[in-house]
Amino acid sequence: MATPAGAPRTVVGLEIHVQLLTASKMFCGCAVSFGAPPNTLVCPVCLGLPGALPVLNRRAVDLGLRTALALGCRIHPRSQFHRKNYFYPDLPKNYQISQYEYAGHPPLATGGALEIVTEGARRLVRIRRVHLEEDTGRLVHAEGASGSLVDFNRSGVPLMEIVTEPDLRSPAEAREFLTALRRLLQFAEVSSGRMEEGTLRCDANVSLVGDDGVPGIRTEVKNMNSIRAVERALAYEVARQAEARRRGEAVVQETRHWDERRGVTFGSRSKEEAQDYRYFPEPDLVPLEVDEAWLERVRASLPELPAARRDRLMAAFGLGGADADRLTASPAMARFFEETVAAFPDARVVANWLVGEVAAYLNEHGTEIDAITLTPRRLADLLRLIEDGTLSGRLAKEILVAMIKDDLDAVAVVEARGLRQISDEAALGRIVEEVLAAHPGPVADVRAGKDRALGFLVGQVMKATGGRANPEAVNRLLRERVGS
């Protein structure tokens, strides 16, 4: 997007916390699971009891390495865990084990980039670093209770932090970046990437640079629980800073929280500086050493990534770029497409239905392909009923919705609703005769060459049959009998 002359330029960097898909925690054997009763997935290590020693989860490192490879980062053969010291009731050790970056102590990986597309333009957003750390516990504010409760089930859950360079130039670019990153993490099978469930969390640093090139004060925006919330919060914050600049007021360096309901950000405690955390190397963990053999094993295990999947779908099934993009929006959608094609080999028809009717249903209901009752086999069965003339396309659309809502096969919906298409010429012929007799005006119009009147007559036959008439047969019978 071009910045109008004289308008300040938006500068956004993101810090993304990704919950890794591991079975156990970062430094102990406790299970990672949600919905368990509070404080049942804990042990002396993740409760920070004196004398308990952490042991690094190798699987978490694998997933961090996968991400670093997928983003084209430089992976450091030796990195170090640090203690980030601060007090908060959800942090039983009074420090978080994380990877801090300073001389001689790189994090797991640095550099790399991710491509985004906004308004048709492709651009690389640079990655500053990828590092591993552990999650904290969770404060629970129970209704009517006088204080807060703490649940330590989440304490020590493996997290990966991905930090971008301040390369994003608008709220829309931040949205595109998060969408692309989530897709990459899901295809790489690193994280479920669900912001609504907290397995992907994003904080944003926002500032404006004046046309004199002088950077403005930066604020950090938190508490955004969806990609759409990030875009809205950034739009609000950019407008707020621009207004302050216009009035000649100072922007304060602070953390601001997004209020989803009111649609505003509001300031809270001022941001701690790095030195306040008193980082120092974690004495209970040896440095993390990743040799070439380990890296090679991770490289060999890396699943097909979105760009490769998209290219393969285009080459193997003759799809256009736009369809291939939409079919690789998530691994679940890509898998659904390929499994449906295995059962119904007309890939273009399958693609049309998935990016058309099925996507419309998912959008309308705010859901995902793997969260509804439709299966590839059920969709293939429905498409076969259109192909063999049992159903018109229009009826099939209705049936699709009923299949999803009622958890049924296509044939079951057709039978239950008596929706089998009428292709029997004798039966259709009688209805056509009735329609012609009832509408002499349009019949005369068709004979005078007005094709729109024919459409009206087709519509009347469809209406009389509750949409079940075979449209091709109706067209042909009408033309024969009107003699146009």
Ligand SMILES: [Zn+2]
């Ligand atoms: Zn534990």
